[in-house]
Amino acid sequence: MDLELTEKTALVTGASRGIGRAIAASLAAENCQLLLCARGADALEQTAHELRQAHGVRVETVAIDITVPDAASRLVETARERFGGLHVLVGNAGGNSRGRFEDTTDEAWADIMDLNVYSHLRTARAAIPVMKASGGGSMVFVASIFGREAGGAGLSIYNTTKSALISAAKIMAVELGRDGIRVNTVAPGSIRFPGGSWDKRVKADPEAMKQFVSDNIPMGRFGRAEEVGDVVAFLASDRASWVSGACLTVDGVQSHSLI
Template identity: 45%
Template structure:
């Protein structure tokens, strides 16, 4: 299937490793001009050395001023923006009762407010040029309990924003969608760390919790991402698709 992504200008947050890196790699393979934003300088240098043509921007996306600065730098490097992928995120804390409110605020800033802010900035640019696509990477735990509460809450907000923003901007030719990954295994992720620490426990988790009988891969998320951002997905608006091998227990 031809996705017609050649020379599309793509910006990905949290794109130096893991799922974000995989999405960047997939867009580059499709011929897109791709830039990633991440906090770690070493990881950015490594990504740039591995992915030919990748543009890198170092910034802390939980900081509003750095978001604006990094977005303007992306516009300079790419000459504009056609596709935004909000992938930056992370979890912190433990239970509701044992997690300080400030930790919840931090989770919202990193996972939700960063995505909202970059989307606002991108929409302003996209409206001037006839449209574009925004993709928000959330989690199946934005729809159901299972992850850390601070993370769940932020990803739930992201899923809600995906639908409401999509309805606002589709008339301007901007499509907004999302992906809710399940448990994805990659070398820099938490699941790999847990698997190394206690393989018996994690293998039992996979057997009991993932109907497909294995972890998902970064490539499976990335393949979905490039499709949703392409013109082949032109009638998909405001959807957040589970990419989880059946792991989610929700029926919507």
């Protein structure tokens, strides 16, 4: 299926490694031109270089912390200046702060709310007028299965922020439908890639992680970042023209929610 992303411009946040990098690679494979961001300039530029080499598409980078209040407007303005517009926004950057709820601090809540929620809301708000001027667009935010259902002890902050992101995206989809802007979320399960959090846990305790997979993931393995990347590329594309306000699980049946 041709996703018809050729010459479209996508901004992907948190794109230097892991799921964000895989999303950028799936979009690049569809000839989409890219503006990538992450904090670490070297890894980001290395990723951009590899994607240019592999796919021959234009890839630009901005090394920036997306929790800085003016980062969203700077990113969207950069897309407009360098590419003349913006068709796709992928809000992928995110993080976790584990701990029992009674031990959590205001600072930890604020930090993860900022990264997992507010940064995406700011980027979306900045992108709306540019997408409208570009004739419409698609936003995809990377949530988690633990935004759709309870993730368990120690995940109060993460769970809350991912639920908030899914909720906000749904209302954005309602409000932006008539402007030709679709808004969706994806909810990955446990995704393993070299150097990622699950990879570290497997290396630290392979037997426990084997048991975890056996107990929790009916398809019998961790997900791959590329499997999230391809779903995001589809949602980003016009081939998903009647999909908006959705939250798609990408989890090998790991989650239990019926909705």
